[in-house]
Amino acid sequence: MSPRDRGSAPRLAPRPNLVQAFAISYGLWLLPTLLRWSLGTFEGRLVAYEGVAVPLLYLAVLVVIGAVYGVAARRGASLKAACAWSLLAAAPAISVLLGLDYMMGQWFPQFHNPELRYPHSLGHALLIGLGESVTLCALLAAIVFLPLFAREHEDRDRELELARRDAELLRVRTHLEPHFILNSLNAVAGLVEDDPAQARELLAALGDLLREATRFEPLHKVRDEITWLQRYVVIHEIRHPRLHATWDVQPETLDLYCPALILQPLVENAIKHGALRGGGQLAVRAAVVGDRLELTVEDDGPELLPERAGGNGLTIVRRRLEIEAAGATALELGREAGRTVARVRLAIDRRGEA
Structure with a gap:
């Protein structure tokens, strides 16, 4: 249950x-x-x-x-x-x-x-x-x-209060899913004329991703979040060959819990407004820092623009974190060492462990 x-x-x-x-x-x-x-x-x-x-x-x-x-x-x-x-x-x-x-x-x-x-x-x-x-x-x-x-x-x-939070979370997720679907379809639309075979392949992969996303519970393990994101990023890497993603995930984070797909809008934002406008470098990290789980998305794109700092995806992430008791301040967006960094800090959650 x-x-x-x-x-x-x-x-x-x-x-x-x-x-x-x-x-x-x-x-x-x-x-x-x-x-x-x-x-x-x-x-x-x-x-x-x-x-x-x-x-x-x-x-x-x-x-x-x-x-x-x-x-x-x-x-x-x-x-x-x-x-x-x-x-x-x-x-x-x-x-x-x-x-x-x-x-x-x-x-x-x-x-x-x-x-x-x-x-x-x-x-x-x-x-x-x-x-x-x-x-x-x-x-x-x-x-x-x-x-x-x-x-x-x-x-x-x-x-x-729980019912109110569930209703609000459902409203946020209904905003997230159309947003994700639309942007994902745009990512493969350019291949329809240039390479129809690859477009069909990517659309099939996208269908698999959407099917998996609909099965997620509100919370799931970090390993599930990273596995799903890796498949999601592959679609963009095929669409944009100069895009290259690295994954730095500490083993001790894999069985910790996080809100499902909480990083998807951040990764999408980093690709669209960051890496593709810079050197094409994207990095996703997961680490335990003190008593917090830190999930980080970095890119080597240009300075932050107003559209990037206030996009719909980031608004959804902030609101979702606020609803799920992590607090809106759990999301930080800024520049570090010439890179744009979006960082989510969550309380360590080991539910399900014996």
Whole structure:
């Protein structure tokens, strides 16, 4: 499955962090209780009792919430539905547990909290527990489920951003392909009358190139990029015998990844506006420099002209690099030692390696 196909997988409800929820909910009770005890307004025996009863209460309720939520999520329920079912199951559980807690105060007066009015029957205790379960449910819902809703919102925003980037990349590629086809056909058009046999041969080679280009994923290995470019440049070398290309590709770059055909507009630009107007020398290099993959296209053509610095091909390359998070500044175009140099710097990407 390609990286662009991952968004088609069914969305799974996120898993709640019950340990974090327990720590937060227990802390909300523990800190003020210990403060009151330190100030002498809460008896130590009550702290000891509730120090056991309260965590057991929260733990039991969170277990119920987690179990029901897990069952609902496995059955394909949405996040909202799974949360609703969990809280509906938690309410009676809280009622029973609070009812038992109230009755403990009745059965064991030494743990009686004078601030509370304890019921005299289990039925009355359950009714009180049911009322208080609403408040406790609201507290636990906020602690357990609000992070899930926030995470889902972030995931949806991320998916929307990826969809926007994919749409923009598709738009850029639809500009690139007609641009490449038109200029490639122009490269062989001159042979139709001068050498029809060679023109047919080059058109067949061009057809092979186009067929391969349509099969490329948005990212592929540097070795695939260089192999395709070498076949592309051969067409121009046959069309223009004085054109000569050299390839300096470090072995460690071959299995790194780069945007597919990212160098094609740069090579085309170097041939058309550079090498064919100069000494016919074209060089393509790939090297690892520090923590970057550097892909370089050089020619011995004349000084940069406005048409060369702002051509459609370079605009496409800049926009594509910007979309794919490399940044528009990843492309540099300038003069070095009397040669025109176009350099693409990319973060090293070894996806697919074991």
